[in-house]
Amino acid sequence: MIESTPQPPLPAPAHRWAVVSLLLGLATTCGFALEPHVSLTSLAMVYVLAVAVAAYKLDWIGSSVCAVAAVTALNFFFVPPRWTFEVESQEHFIALGAMLVVALAISHLATGLRRETDLARLNEQRARQLQALATELANAASHDQVLALGRTALETGFAGPCLLALTLEDGRLDLPADVDAMVHDGMVACVREAAVLGPGTGRWPGLDAWFLPLGEKGHVAGAACVRPAPAADEAGREHAQALCALLGQALWRLRLNADMLRAQGEAHHQQLQSTFLAAISHDLRTPLAAIVGAASSLLTQRDKLAPPEQERLLRSIASEAAYLSTVTENTLQLVRLSGPAQSLRRDWESLEEIVGAVLARVRQRDPGRRIKSSVPEGLPLIKGDPVLLAQLIANLLDNALTYSEGPIELSVSAHVQALEVSVKDRGPGLSDAQQASLFAPHVRGDHPGVRGAGLGLAVCKAIAEAHGARLTHRHRSGGGSRFSLLLPVESAQPAREVA
Template sequence: MLLKLPSIRQYVIVITLVMSTTFGLFFLREVLTLANFSLIYLLVVLLIAARAGTRPSLLAAVLCFLSFNFFLIKPYYTFLVSDSRELLDLIVFLLVAFLVGQLASNARQQAKNARQRADEKEVLHKLASMFNQLSTREGIYDALQNVLSEELHTRHVHILPYASVVMLTDQTVCYLVLGQGEHVYGTLCVAFDEPPDETKLSLLNTSAIQARMALERIELTEKLSRSQTIEEADRLKTALLHAVSHDLRTPITIIKTSASSLMSLRQQLDVEQQNEMLAVIESEADELNRMVGNLLDMSRLQAGALYLHLELNSLEEVIGDVAARMYQLHKAERLSISFPDDMPLVKFDYGLILQAVTNLVENALRYEPAESKIEIVTTLATANNEARIAVINHGPTIVSEVRQHLFEPFYHGVEGNIGLGLAITKGIIEAHQGRITVEDTPGGGATFTFTLSLSKESAEITL
C-alpha cells in the first residue's frame, strides 16, 4: 500500500501512475472527449489522495493537468491552447483536481484517525481488563510490558523500580514515571525502532496512567488488608486472653484442686476415691491438652502456615481410627458408620482430616442423647467428582443466631466453651479445596457435611 511506502517512492509511483494513464489515453484521444479525459484524471487524483495523502495528490493534479494539456488537447505536444473554452476547461479541471484531492486526503486522514482511536481504545480496554484481574505489582508490570511490546511494536520495554529522571539524547527512547508526588512505583522505559509519532506517545502516556491507577488500587487494597489483619489480630488476641483467663483456667483449677486434695487427704481417702481423683486429673489434663492444641492449630491457620501432605488415603481407615478413639474415651460404641461399596481412595492429608472428623464427632457427642449414636455417612457425588462425609447427631436443633457464628474462631456459643474445633475443621477442609456446611437433622439435631475432591488417581483406585 502507498500508505506504508517512504515519501520518495510514493512520488515515483505517483509519476508512474499518471504517465501510465496518459499513455493509455494517448491512443484514445481521437475517440474520447475532454470530459472523458477529465473524469479519468480526476479518478487518478482521487485514488492517489485516498491512498497517499495531500502532497502526492497535489503532485498528481499538476501532472495530470500538464499531461492533459500536452498530449490530449490540440495542438498536441505544446502547452499552448488555441481555444479559450479548452483553456477554461483545463483551469476548472486543475481546481477540481485540487479540491477532490484535498477532500479525499481529509477523508483519508479522518479514517486513519478513527482507526487509531479505535485501536487505542482496544489497547486501553485490554489493559484495563487485565489490570482488573491482577492483584500484585509484578502482575501489573508484566501485563504492561507484554501489551506495549505487542501493540506498539517496541524494541524494548522495561520498568525501573525507582523514579528516574533522564536527560533524553535518543529520540527513540521514552521514560515515563509511574506515579506522582510521593507515590512513585517506578519508571517505564520504552525503546522504539524509530522516533514514535504523536499517536504512540499518547497511547503510551494513557497506558502509564492506567498502570499507575492499577498500582494505586493494589496499594490501597494491601493497606486495607493489613488494617483488617491488624483488627483481626487484635480481636483474636482479646479472645485468646479471654480463653486463657476463663476456659483454660477451669481445667487448671480442677487439676490443682484434685492434686491438692490427694496430697493433703491421701490418708483419709480410700483407693477408689483416690482413683476417681486421678481420673479427674487425667480427664482435665486431656481437656487442657486439647484446648492448647486447638489454640496452636488456630494460630497456624491464621498465619497461613498449614502445610498439606497429600497422599491417597482410605476414608474408611480415618473414620475407623476416630471410632476407635471415641470408644477408648467413652468406653462405649457411640458411632454408626456407613460407606458405599465402591468407595475409592481419596487424596488428602491423613492427620488433618483425622483431626477434622474428630472435631466434628466430639462436637456432636456434646449434644447427642446417651441412648443414641452419632451417624457418619459417606457418599459419592459423581456429578461433582467429590466424596461427602456427613456427621449426624440427634440432639437439640441449632438456633439461627448460633448457626451463623458456628465456624468463627473463639465463638463461645450457649455453653460458653472456647469454640475452636469447628473453626479449625473449616480451615482444614477449605485448605483441601473442600466445603463444609451445617443443616438441621430431621427430628432434631444437626448434620455437618464436608466434601473432598476425587482426583484422577482416586477414580482409578477403588477399594
C-alpha cells in the same frame, strides 16, 4: 498497521501522463464544440474544470503539469492568433496568467486537502484504537493479557518490527536472548531514564527506532521498541506514547490491585490473630483458675482432705487440662489454616485407620458407648494430613457428644471419586439463624451448662477447605443433625502392599 480509509488510488507515474492527456483532450474537444456559442472566458472555465479533476485524481506533480498544459492548450487552440503560442492582446495575456495562477492554486489546495483528509482519517483510526485498547485493558486480569494486548496494538498501529518487554522482579527486562544489542541498550536506557528515546526526541537521535517506557518515572513496568520511526512523524510518535501510557497504567493498576489484596489479606490475618488471642485469653482464664485452685488445695491441704475430695480435685485438674488442650489445639490450627500460606503435609492415607485412631481416643470420653461406627473395608486411599483429618472427625464427634444425649452414628461411604464421612446425632438441632453462622469462629450454642470457645466447627471447616473437601450440615428427619464431610479421591491410586 493502521491505514487510512480506502481512497480512490492515485495513478501510477506511468499512467499519470495518460490521465493528463485524456483530460486535456476532452477539454479541447468540448472547447471546439462550444466555441461557436460561448466566449473565450467560458472556454477557459472548461480547462479550469479539467485542472480541478486532475487535482483530485493526480498527485501534485501531475496536477501542476496539467495546470500548465491547460493554459498552453487554451492559448494554442483558442487565443488569437490561433495555432500559435503567441498572444497578441494584453488582455488575453493577463487572462492566461490569471488562469495559470488559479489552476496552480487549485492543484495546491486540492493536494493539501487530500493530505489533511488522509491525516484526519488516520488520526480517527488511531483514536478508535486507543479507545478499544483502553476498554480491553480495563478487563485485563494478568500481566500476560496486558502484554498480548500491547503487542497486538503495536503491530496494528505500526509496520514494525516492534518489541514489547516487561520488567522482572529484579528490575531486568524480560527480553529474548537473541535481541539486537542496540535494541537491548535502547530499551534498558529508556526504562532507566523513564523517557522516550529515538529520532525526533532529542535523545539518541541516531537510532532507527523509538524506545518508549511503559509508565512514568518511579513505576516503569517495561519498555517498547517501535519501528519505523521517522523523525518528522511527530503524530506517529505521540500515538506510540499514548499506547504505551495505556499499557503502563494497566500494569500499574494490576500491581496496585495485587498490593491491595495482599494488604487486605495481611490485615485480615492480623485481625484474626488478634481475635483469637483475645478469645483464648478469655476462654483459658476460667480453666486455668480452676486448675491453679485445685492444685493449690492439694499442695497445701492434702493431709486435711478426705480421699473422695482429693479424687474430685484431681478429676477437676484433668478435665480442665483436657479442655485447655482442646481449645489451644483448635486455636492454633485455625490460626495456621487461616494464614496466607498453608503448608500441609499431604500423604496417601487410609481413612479406616484415621477413623479407628479417632474412635480409640474419643471413646475414652464416651463411657456409655453412644458412638456406633460403620466403616467398610477396601476404601480407596486419600491424600491428606492425617493429624488434621483426625482432628476434624474428633471435633465432630465431641460436638455430637456435647450437644446430644442419644446415640451417635459415624459412617463412611464411597461415592464417585469421593469418600463421605457422616456424623449423625439426635440432639435438639439448629435454628435457621444458628445454621447461618454455624462454621464461624467463636459461635457457640446456647445450651445451658455447655462451655466452649466456639472454635471446633470453624476448625473443621478450615481443615476441609485446606484439603479441597466440603463440609455441610443438614437437619435429620425426626430431629438431630447430620454433618457430612466429602473428601476427594484421586483416580490414580498407589499400589497397596499385600500382607
